[in-house]
Amino acid sequence: MCGEIIMKLRKRFGRDAMKKITIKDVAKAAGVSITTVSRALNEYPDVSDETREKVFRVASELNYSPNSIARGLVTSRTNTIGLIISEMIKPGVYHPYVLEQLSGVKASLRKAGYDIILFTVDPGMQEVTPFEKLRDDRKVDGMIAFGLRMSDPYIDEIRHCSIPTVLIDIPIVTDYVGYISSDNVEASFEAIEYLLNLGHRNVGFINGHKDAAVSFERLDGYKRALIDSGIGYRDGYVIYDDFTQEGGYNCFKQLLQENPEITAVFVASDLMAIGAMKAAIDMGLRVPEDVSIIGFDDIELATMVQPQLTTVRQEKFKLGYMAGEHLLHILKGGKPDHVVVPHKLIIRGSTSAR
Amino acid sequence: MCGEIIMKLRKRFGRDAMKKITIKDVAKAAGVSITTVSRALNEYPDVSDETREKVFRVASELNYSPNSIARGLVTSRTNTIGLIISEMIKPGVYHPYVLEQLSGVKASLRKAGYDIILFTVDPGMQEVTPFEKLRDDRKVDGMIAFGLRMSDPYIDEIRHCSIPTVLIDIPIVTDYVGYISSDNVEASFEAIEYLLNLGHRNVGFINGHKDAAVSFERLDGYKRALIDSGIGYRDGYVIYDDFTQEGGYNCFKQLLQENPEITAVFVASDLMAIGAMKAAIDMGLRVPEDVSIIGFDDIELATMVQPQLTTVRQEKFKLGYMAGEHLLHILKGGKPDHVVVPHKLIIRGSTSAR
DNA sequence: ATCATCCTCCAAAACGTTTTCGGTACAGGT
DNA sequence: ACCTGTACCGAAAACGTTTTGGAGGATGAT
The missing domain is CATH 1.10.260.40 (lambda repressor-like DNA-binding domains)
Known part of the structure; x- marks a missing residue:
């Protein structure tokens, strides 16, 4: 019928x-x-x-x-969240973990029926679309952002916006925005502690640029470990650069030329650490016999170099996944917060006892 | 007033x-x-x-x-295109060039005011959403897909759908779908020709899995070069595996154990090539003195290994960029086609004269 | 028998645009 | 004086849903 x-x-x-x-x-x-x-x-x-x-x-x-469009018109919810990946298009610096974080975000959101719409914020774009306009244009229900620098104009907008937002690695918590990160100070503390336990007394620190919130946190952990152990902190042992391999290379050379007594270096990213290893070799130093190097992140590359890199693993997939989960939580009316995902010291071949 | x-x-x-x-x-x-x-x-x-x-x-x-939603309702165009990235979430295989392709797609589409919505197709998902439903659900104007295997059920749907679609590395052209790729047979031809010019006579081929269209094209180029030069093609010199480092490692071992006379190997991806290099070292062979190795892709990693990898560069960003451009072309009423983006032989340290 | 209550269901409004169709006013040509 | 054309503008329909405010009928209680 x-x-x-x-x-x-x-x-x-x-x-x-x-x-x-x-x-x-x-x-x-x-x-x-x-x-x-x-x-x-x-x-x-x-x-x-x-x-x-x-x-x-x-x-x-x-x-x-x-028709989701028609539905969206009346419910004014689109089941879509906007994803801001900054510095994605900086040629040569396709940060190896961006994709993993992205996967994590996707995985958590798909379960809840949300889709992702990509906002790429190319630094150096003519006119930057204001943060709220991004939302208004596409009517996304919420936002997730990673890769932002602290100096990015968005940061201030995010701090005062009323859009449910979750950040990765940027410490902002308001009524609308929360963030996900590793416990960088603890992670860094553990890394240094490990080096100290190996008998190292002069440990340098190649940090990331000062535009990254994590750089300060990691410096904190570094300081604390040295002070706690009674060795004390020395300004001259710390050097900053962007997170690239070249940066690590140059920093290592400078650091060891100025402080030849250094026997171990903590590096704020694996990419930089690999650059540092290369510099060590070029300077005629053996890793780990002459100098121990410990990285941060645990990217795939870390196991592909000789010797394999000791490093602090960040759960990149989980960082993304948690970002999604937390945004969902906020969208359901939950309170934004800082959620930390566990890290882990991965001991490989680039470190040894003094 | x-x-x-x-x-x-x-x-x-x-x-x-x-x-x-x-x-x-x-x-x-x-x-x-x-x-x-x-x-x-x-x-x-x-x-x-x-x-x-x-x-x-x-x-x-x-x-x-x-309000773009309201507008979309009446115009039934959303200025949004759907992006399918397959195998994105296969842990451990975060293909290094996916991000570059993605950047390219974004770059071209943003100029035209299109945004990207991410459809991730996790292989092994309970129920696969039909291709057309993906479009219908989110009302995207067109689709771009990469990472698909030839055996993927989507392939058949795409072949018969009436959604403007552009694929990367999958040879399908219909009234609605076109594709972008490198000229794989020519690229492969050139790589082999280069090895032959170096004096190699017994050159093996570690190919990708047979689920990738490019594998056949590259095999073609390999064969042609060998036959053209009068050396002739031998089945036993070709071996297949997935595109991973481990695959490359195992293939190389097997290939050289069975054919110790081989002095040069063409590998269908840099990741595999690096695995092959590792295998060579483990077998006590020096690269390039004992065996030349040439890869495909030119990922960042290629310059980070010792010796640096000779390889065929694919313009990953451009592949993505062109995918965007071609989709725009189709959306404007243009005819779908196969567009090829140029490759380039990059000579580094992993190859030498016999 | 009456009334309140519940279970199903429906007509119509609303969401914020674009687009169709037409209307007004004014100019110029005859 | 009349028609024609042109330039500007507005009312209302349409897009495909969700949601609001009942309506109709059955059931149970009084």
Whole structure:
């Protein structure tokens, strides 16, 4: 009976060029009102099991899928979140863990039926679209951002915006925004402690640029470990640069030329650490016999170099995953917070006892 | 005069919790109809310069930005394209060039005002959402996909769908879908030719898995070069595996154990090539003195190993960029096609004369 | 018999645009 | 004086949903 109607609907349009079927078609075919179809499909209580079942059957028979645009218009929620990945397009610095974080974000959001829309913020773009405009343009329900520098103009906007937002590695917590990170000071503390336990007394620190919040936290852990152990902190042992391999190379050379007594170096990223290792070799130093090097991140590359790199592993996938989860939490009305994901010291071949 | 109205509008809502302003507000404040505002803002001809100017002023004063959802509902175009990245979440295989391709896609689409929405297709998902449903759910205007295997069920759907689509490295051209790739047979031909010119006569081939279209094309080039030069092709010199480092490692060992006369190996990816180099070292062979190795892709890693890897560079960013451009072309009514982006033989330290 | 209550269901409003169709006013040509 | 054309503008329909405010009928209590 309603099968006939379906057939008629089918026939109304060409075979392949079948017009988009809407809720109206389903209603007609099922012999109920539009309202009822919507109700049935959205699991409202006030529809009898019988009609609900019929609606479901007809809907799937017609291969109906609701128009998310129309729905979004009325509900003003799009089940979409905006993802800001900064510095993504800086050629040569395709940060190896960005993809992992991205995967994590996706994994958590997909479960909840959210999709991701990519906002790339190329630094050096003519005019930067204001943060809130990004949201307004695409009507995303929330935002996730990583790769931002502390000096980025977005930072200030985010601090005062009223958009549910989760950041990675940027310590901001407001009524709307929370952030995810490793416990950088503890991680750094552990790394230094490990070196000290190996007998090293003069340990240098190649830190990331001062535009990254993590740089300060890691410096903190570095200081604390040295002070706690009674060795004391020396300004001259710390040097800063961006997170690239070249940066690590240059820093290492400078650091060891100025302080030849250094026997171990803590480096704020694996990429830099690998650069540092290269510098060591070029300076005629053996790793780890003459100098121990310990990195940060644990990227794939860390196991591909000789010797393999001792490092502090960050759970990059999990950082992303948690970002998604926490955003969902905020969207459900939860309170934004700082959530930390555990790190782990991974001991490989680039460190040894003094 | 209209300034007052604006003030009134402003006052109507709390300071920060200012309600969303719509086209209606702009119309009221500018003293024209909704229609006129829409026309003025969308650069229609039939509106006087005077009113147009006023509308623009009021709109920017009110900080108005049109609701893209509402617009999408009526125009049924969303200025959004869907991006399918397959195998993105396979842990341990965060293909290093995915991010570069992604950047390229973004770069080209952003110019045209398109945004990207990420569809991740985790292999091994419970139920795979049909290709067309992906589009219908999010109402994207077109699709770009990379990382798909030839055996992926999507392939068949794509072949018969009527959604503007561009693929990378998957040779399908229909009225709706085109694809971007390097000229793999030529690239492979050149690589072998180069090895032959170095004096090598027994050159093996570690190919990618047979689920990748490129594997066949590269095999083609390999064969042709050998046959053209009169050396001839031998089945036993070719071995297949996935594109991982371990795959490369194992293949190399097997290949050289079975054919110790081989003096040069062409490897279908840098990751595999690096695995092969490791295997060579483990077998007591020096690279390039005992065996030359040439890779494919030119990922960053290629310059980080010792010796640095000779390889065929693929323009990963450009592959993505072109995918975006070609999709735009199709969306504008252009004919889908195969567009090839140039490759380049990069000679480094892993190859030498026999 | 009457009334309140519950269960189903529906008509219509609303969401914020774009687009269609037409209307007004003014100019110029006859 | 009349028609024609042109330039500008507006009312209303349309897009496909969700949501609001009942309506109709059955059931149970009084």
